[in-house]
Amino acid sequence: MRRLSTAILLALAPSAAFADTMPQMDFQNPLTLDQVGWMAVILVVLYLLLSRWGLPQVGKVLESRAAVIAADLAAARQAKKEADDAVAALNATIAQARAVAQAEVAKAVNDAKAKAAAEAATLAAALEAKLEAAEAQIATARAAALAAIRPVAAEAANTILLKLTGAPPAEDQLAPRLDAALAARKVA
Amino acid sequence: MAAPSIDALGQFGLTTGLGQLGRALHFTNSNEAMLAAAVVIVGIFALGLQARALVPGRMQSLVELLYEFVRNMCVDTIGEEGLRFFPLVFTIFAFILIGNLIGLFPYFFAFTSHIAVTLALALFVFVFSTGVGFYTHGFRFFKFFVPSGVPGWLLPLLVPIEIISYLSRPVSLSVRLFANMTAGHVMWEVFAGFMLLLTASLGVVGAFASVVPLGLNVALAALELLVAGLQAYVFAILTCLYLHDAVHMH
Numbered sequence: 001m002r003r004l005s006t007a008i009l010l011a012l013a014p015s016a017a018f019a020d021t022m023p024q025m026d027f028q029n030p031l032t033l034d035q036v037g038w039m040a041v042i043l044v045v046l047y048l049l050l051s052r053w054g055l056p057q058v059g060k061v062l063e064s065r066a067a068v069i070a071a072d073l074a075a076a077r078q079a080k081k082e083a084d085d086a087v088a089a090l091n092a093t094i095a096q097a098r099a100v101a102q103a104e105v106a107k108a109v110n111d112a113k114a115k116a117a118a119e120a121a122t123l124a125a126a127l128e129a130k131l132e133a134a135e136a137q138i139a140t141a142r143a144a145a146l147a148a149i150r151p152v153a154a155e156a157a158n159t160i161l162l163k164l165t166g167a168p169p170a171e172d173q174l175a176p177r178l179d180a181a182l183a184a185r186k187v188a
Numbered sequence: 189m190a191a192p193s194i195d196a197l198g199q200f201g202l203t204t205g206l207g208q209l210g211r212a213l214h215f216t217n218s219n220e221a222m223l224a225a226a227v228v229i230v231g232i233f234a235l236g237l238q239a240r241a242l243v244p245g246r247m248q249s250l251v252e253l254l255y256e257f258v259r260n261m262c263v264d265t266i267g268e269e270g271l272r273f274f275p276l277v278f279t280i281f282a283f284i285l286i287g288n289l290i291g292l293f294p295y296f297f298a299f300t301s302h303i304a305v306t307l308a309l310a311l312f313v314f315v316f317s318t319g320v321g322f323y324t325h326g327f328r329f330f331k332f333f334v335p336s337g338v339p340g341w342l343l344p345l346l347v348p349i350e351i352i353s354y355l356s357r358p359v360s361l362s363v364r365l366f367a368n369m370t371a372g373h374v375m376w377e378v379f380a381g382f383m384l385l386l387t388a389s390l391g392v393v394g395a396f397a398s399v400v401p402l403g404l405n406v407a408l409a410a411l412e413l414l415v416a417g418l419q420a421y422v423f424a425i426l427t428c429l430y431l432h433d434a435v436h437m438h
Contacts, residue, residue, distance in 0.1 A: 021197055022197055022200065023197060023198075023200040023201040023202060024200055024301065024302050024303045024304070024366070024370065025303070026202075027304075029202060030214065031202040031203075031204065031214060031216045032202060032302070032304050033304060034214035034215075034216060035202065035216040035218045035219050035222075035299070035302065035304065035305065036304050036305060036308045037214075038213075038214075038215055038216065038219040038222070039218075039219065039222050039299070039305060039308065040308075042219065042222045042223055042226050043222075043226075043279065043283060045226070046226045046229065046230070046279055046282075046283060047275065047276065047279045049230055049233075050229070050230075050233070050275055050278060050279050050282070051275035051276075051279070053233075054230070054233035054237070055255065055274070055275055055278060057233075057237050058233070058236070058237065058251055058252060058255045059255070061237070061240050061248070061252070062252060062255070062256070064240075065242055068242060
């Protein structure tokens with residue numbers, strides 16, 4: 001084995017030319033193999049320390065950091081979701097309020113229009129009634145006036161004929177003529 | 189005055205560490221460096237785990253970076269099953285990485301430059317991944333050496349090649365790390381020795397001329413920093429690849 005490893009060293013390592021004097025190749029020295037025994041002891045202790053204490057502790061630190069980051073991210077996502085929901089609710093409320101307000105405005109406008117139309121109709125009816133009353137009054141006055149014309153005309157005709165003839169006209173001859181004359185003037 | 193000579197290999201010599209106790213227990217200077225690496229790793233974890241802040245500080249970032257780097261390497265290479273092997277791969281990666289890095293400091297021993305160390309690590313990975321393969325698939329794991337979709341008459345040729353390539357895994361895994369670390373440290377020592385030789389032989393001129401090997405060593409320091417990280421990564425990712433083969437058989 002020793003000769004084999006020396007041969008490999010001669011082939012591979014540039015410093016193997018010193019093989020005869022190399023302390024690394026001096027397997028006659030018991031310390032060369034003793035160091036391996038102590039290395040085994042040191043490595044076993046180191047392995048136990050690292051595998052039982054060091055590495056799991058570092059793993060815990062990394063895990064707790066990952067957990068904190070994950071929790072923070074989840075909290076941030078939750079907060080964002082809440083904010084989004086609040087914005088959506090706000091938008092919905094605004095839209096609803098706008099719709100309500102528009103409905104109110106439309107209702108008020110319609111009411112006002114209806115009221116104005118009703119008032120206009122009432123006013124028109126009142127004016128119509130007054131107009132009719134006035135027309136009726138005019139007709140009455142006209143009828144009264146027309147009715148007053150015949151006696152006046154009859155008296156005037158009587159007086160005129162009396163002055164002209166000296167005798168009052170016959171009542172039965174005067175009345176038809178008077179009626180005809182008034183009818184011709186369309187006042188009877 | 190004796191002329192200085194370049195002793196490029198003396199830095200790899202093993203002695204006993206920790207004084208009398210170390211001598212009694214055969215605790216070597218390379219084990220001192222291993223202990224230092226383990227203490228540095230545990231220290232990084234202890235410091236990094238102090239605050240446990242949501243927004244990490246420097247040390248916590250370092251620990252988390254290392255953790256996630258190796259964890260992703262395991263999951264990406266082996267799959268979700270790789271998490272079972274994550275502590276093992278992490279221990280090997282951290283041990284080699286910190287060992288390579290503290291080996292770059294003066295007076296520190298680079299234990300990854302010892303073939304006995306790297307071969308032991310590689311053999312452990314090899315035996316462990318083979319064991320995982322047989323544990324997961326039973327005797328069907330032998331099918332791993334039979335490439336699918338190959339005409340039958342080629343199998344007598346291909347199966348031995350597959351077996352040899354499988355058996356050579358621990359060799360290439362260990363020699364790659366050992367050779368890289370050794371070569372880097374030897375080159376450092378050689379260039380540093382040039383500076384002493386130049387100064388000793390040429391005097392003042394040599395002292396000025398030794399700026400050249402010094403500059404080379406500075407550049408080499410950057411390269412060795414890269415190699416230290418890269419070789420630890422290569423060792424860890426190959427460990428993951430072998431475990432992937434053991435778990436998935438393809």
